[in-house]
Amino acid sequence: MKPRTKLEKAVIAQSGHLRPLATAPRRWAFRNTIDHYAYRLPKGRTTCMDCGHSWLMTGHADKCTCPNCKAQLEVKETLERKCQQKSYLNVIATCGEYQILRMFLMEVKMRKGFKASSAFREIGQYWIAPDGKTALVAIPRIMGWYLDCFAFGYPMEIRKDNDIYRYISDQYLYPKFKIIPALTRNGFDGNFHEIRPIKLFSMLLSSPQAETLIKEGNTDMLKYMAYHTDEVKHFWASYIIAKRHGYEIPDLSTWYDYLRMLERFGRDTHSPKLIAPANLFDAHDKYVQKVNRQREKERREADRIRALENEEKFRELKGRFIGLVFTDNEIEIKTLDSVDEYYEEGRTQHICVGSSQYYLKAESLVFSARIDGKTVATVEIDLRTLKVVQCRAACNKVSEYQQRIENAIASHQEEIKARMTA
Incomplete structure (x- = not known):
């Protein structure tokens, strides 16, 4: 890919002048990044696959030391030769002024009777500028399932970063390295704290928050920031306030989730009383319940708004019954005359008459039974039999007025029939 930015052009200009991989890292990689075997035949003849030396081993063992090269080997009983x-x-x-991470693929071939041979191919280079910006110079990958599907005949050029290059950059790291002064100034002391080198370098050079965390020794927060950078920056003031008041965060993930919920409800995330609860997990659970209630309310409201689109169909099905009211001199029994009334009945009575779309049931008619304007029961009748199917008080409890309501509906069946044939 053609270099476009100032950083990419500077990187390409210097990339080709890097020295080949030195001997010391080659030896370290051979000794520390692959398995080392001693192939043993059934009669005891054993061969070191590192140096090719052969000797007679009496008895079985899982590990051994080569008499020639002194390598620690894993004994493998096999007839294989390669x-x-x-x-x-x-x-x-x-x-x-640039910090570089160079990635190499090592291929080792071993054969009985011969010294192992290794070859190194450079896959790519991460270049990190003093301001934390990164550029990748690498050979391209080709289509394939395997990790090392690289087009080795292509030149090193500016490439788009992806998961494969990031994964490779997190593999075996040669323990001796050089660091630019800016990283040392910002707190890097040679310990990566289980963070990818590229990610840590970029954070330390670009984020004052990361510099503060590593200098104060808060490695747990630093590791959390590596995967939740924007979140830590967003609530940085809350962290400073909590630290100033001596608050020890029991669990970072739970605490940041709690802060997000406080912000969702418009609470002050700079209040020490709120952001430093005595029991974080209880406070977190309390707000989780609030969020769930709010989401349920939002879902019901969204359902209600969508249901209003069915108003025309509802009037086609139930229009002839609109305004039907009768009473037993105390209980007033009236139809629900709109989709919105179904949802309002469901909300006040904590039942599913709205969300379950009773207003679209062709053979069903729903009444609200009320005393002095207060709902005491929600009643459903079957229009084919004119019998009460269910009569529920709030929260789906059995209504104490059920028998009276059934008697009132039975005595007004002729009015219902008249509406049905209107």
Whole structure:
């Protein structure tokens, strides 16, 4: 890809002048990144696959030491004569003001009676500028399921970063490296704290928050920030206030989730009383319940709004019954005359008469039974039999007025029939 930015152009200009991989990292990679075997035949003849030396081993053992090269070997009883292994090596270096991580693929071929041979191919380079911006110079990948599907005949050019290059950059790291002064100034002391080198370098060079965390020794928060950078920056003031008041955060993930919920409800995330609860997990659970209630309310409201689109169909089905009211001199029994009334009845009575779309049931008619304007029961009758199907008080409880309501409906069946044939 053609370099476009100032950083990419500077990187390409210097990339080709890097020295080849030195001997020391090659030896370290061979010794530490692959398995080392001693192939043993059934009669005891054993061969070191590192140096090719052969000797007679009496008795079985899981481990052994080569008498010739002194390598620690894993004994493998097999008739095989060849072995091939691959691994990735990362080397951290500098070039001028840039911090570099170079990625190499090591291929090792082993054969009985011969010294193992290794070959190194450079896969790519991460260049990090003093302001934390990164550029990737690498060979391209080709289509394939395997990790090392690289087009080795292509030149090193500016490439788009992806998960494969990031994964490789997190593999075996040569323990001796050079660091630019800016990283040392910002708190890097050679410990990566289980964070990818590229991610840590970029954070330390671009984020004052990361610099503060590593200098104060808060590695747990630093590791959390590596995967939730925007979240930590957004609530940085809350963290500073909590720290100033001596609050020890029991669990970072729970605490930040709690802060997001406080913000959702418009609470002050700078209030020490709120952001530093005595029991974080109880406070978190309390707001989880609030969020669930709010989401349920929002869902019901969205259902109600969508249901209003069915108003025309409802009037086609139930229009002839609109305004039907009768009473037993105390209980007033009236039809629900709109989709909105169904939802309002469901909300006040905590029942599903609205959300379950009773207003679209062709053979069903729903009444609201009320005393002095207060709902005492929601009643459903079957229009084919004119019998009460269900009569429910609030929260689906059995209504104490059920028998009276059934008697009132039975005594007014002729009015219902008249509406049906209107």
